[in-house]
Amino acid sequence: MTSAKKDPFIGIQISPISFIDEGVDHVLDTLQERVGINALLIGTISWLGLKVGRRISHALEGWPDHGVQAPYSMEGGSYIKVRPEYYSHTFIRDFASRDPEMGGRDILDLVIPKAKARGMKIIPEFMEPLFKYAGHGSAAAVKIPNMPQCLEIDLLGRYAGEPCTSNPDYRRWWHGIVEEHVRNYDIEGIMWCNERNSPLDRMMQGQAPGCFCPHCRREAAERGIDAERVKIAFTKVWDFFRRAKSGESFVDGTFMELLRVLLANPEVLLWERMWLERSKDLDRELYGIVKWCNPSVTFGLNVWNRNHFNPIRKAQWSWEEQTDYADWVKPITYQHQAGEVFDKEMGFFASTILRDYTKQEFVPAMYRILGLDEAPIDQVIQTGMDPDTYVYGQCADAVRGCKGKAAVYMGIGVDAPRVREDQAVCTPDTVYRSVLATYRAGGEGIVYSPNYAGMNLSNLDGGARALEELGLKQPRAAVAAQ
Incomplete structure (x- = not known):
């Protein structure tokens, strides 16, 4: 088979x-003995149901075959004890979860002793952005005092929907979160996910670009960038995107008009580069804090699937560069869900810079550019992406790109939430073939994602079967006999 x-x-x-729903012992025994799990990546702070709730797509998909089959009154927050000494350098201090179901428990104190007794690794996982993230089951309100003072300011001078990652209080808050976890708990690693949209991303998606808060303007000045000149340039480019989305025709076509307006306003690309570097700087800072506090704790990057579905992002986020601040990477490949995600991504191009072409015309070329070999665009939502091409291809790409400098643990989707009735459904065979494809492509591990609370055990059984065939898990009968 494969090594x-x-x-x-x-x-x-x-x-x-x-x-809480199923009991710590029951969950650990099920995951270890039935599924073969030896590492728990626990969402310890979030305001997103996808990370810390029950199944967020229950209205469409029903409930999974385990757990409590009812909505969860999730408010979000930190699910560990919040120690004030780590937040004296930021005005963001009151963010402990008040979810009644949790009863003020520290989830790591609850789980770590029993997981360690079974030889299981504990890795807290964080994702930024944390708040009001469409499609991720966001909490209805974010009740953190002072957080609105950290919000971005967009091109039009409005407070935007997310805190600015260059705001020192917001940035130092993340520093404190990571330090608190590493210093106070017996953990093996931290997994960090950065899913921020760049200024170009936002304009393609119909949002005004940013951020032009005082902190970003000061950083720009330190780099010799004139923020006022940049705003003038963005006004021209943002106007192009709005005109393109409205259906206005251009003399030489939409794509040519984009090149024209970008070449006439290169300051936009300078700001894009500054935004990108500051975004990566946060990743680097958190890596450094982990290593300073405890060099034996690993730092892993949970890498957005948009990075391999969008040629601009793929160019911006090279694998080898990320190995400078990661011990391992987890590429997200939610196979059954991926067709809809890819189609949505192509929709941004189809409504803006490639508006003069149909998806059927430009997607075959986009597949070639991105190294994908999947179903035609008018079928990919219904079929999903094939584990033997998609998971295998992305794993091989990451292994090749990391050049042995970081391990590759594939993010295998298990019942990742669907948003359409006609969208492909996860099956045991999907998971089975995804696990085999990972090891065939040279991956060193897997992470079932995005959240156990939304997964069917029957589908996880497909992965367990693959692990048994690979010799990485004892058959359930053998485990029961011990």
Whole structure:
């Protein structure tokens, strides 16, 4: 078959509520004995149901075959004890979860002793942005005092929907979160996910670009960038995107008009580069804090699937560069869900810079550019993406790109939430073939994602079967007999 390490990384992302709903011992025994899990990636702070709630797509898909089958009154927050000494350098201090189901428990104190007794690794996982993230089951309100003072300011002078990552209080808050976790808990690693949209991303998606808060303007000045001149340039480019989305025709076509307006306003690309570097700087800072506090704790990057679905982002986020601040990477490949995600991404191009072409015309070329070999665009939502091409291809790409400088643990989608009735459904065979494809492509581990609370055990059984065939898990009968 294929070679695989005998001490593999077999992880699963899991929300705190699953341990409360089903009991810590029951969850750990099920995951270890039935599924073969040896690493728990626990969402310890979030305001997103996808990370710390129950299944967010229950209205469309029903409830999974385990856990509490009812909505969760999630408000979000930190699911560990908040220690004030780590937040004296920021005005963001009151963010502990008040979810009644959690009863003020510290989820890591609850789980770590029992997980360690079973030889299971504990890795807290964080995702930025944390708040009001469309499609991720966001909490209705974010009740953190002072957080609105950290919000971005867009091109039109409005406060925008997310805190600015260059705001020192927001940035130092993240520093404190990571330090608190590493210093106070017996953990093996941290997993960090950065899913921010760049200024160009936002304009393609119909949003005004940013951020032009005082902190970003000061950083620009330190780099010799005139923020006022940049705003003038952005006004021209933002006007182009709005005109393109409205259906206005251009003499030489939409794509040519984009090149024309960008070449006439290169300051936009300078700002895009500054934004990108500051975004990566946060990743680097958190890596450094982890290593300073405890060099034995690993730092992993949970890498957005948009990075391989969008040629601009793929150019911006090279694998080898990310190995400078990561011990391992987890490329997100939610196969059954991926067709809809890819189609949505192509929709941004189809409504703006490639508006003069149909998806059927430009997607075959986009597949070639991105290294994908999947179903035609008018079928890919219904078929999903094939584990033997998609998961295998993305794993091989990451392994090749990391050049042995960071391990690759594939993010295998198990019941990632669907948004359409006609969207492909996860099956045991989907998971089975995804696991085999990972090891065939040279991956060193897997992480079932995005959240155990939304997964069907029957689908996880497909992965367990693959692990048994690879010699990475004992058959359930053998485990029961011990």
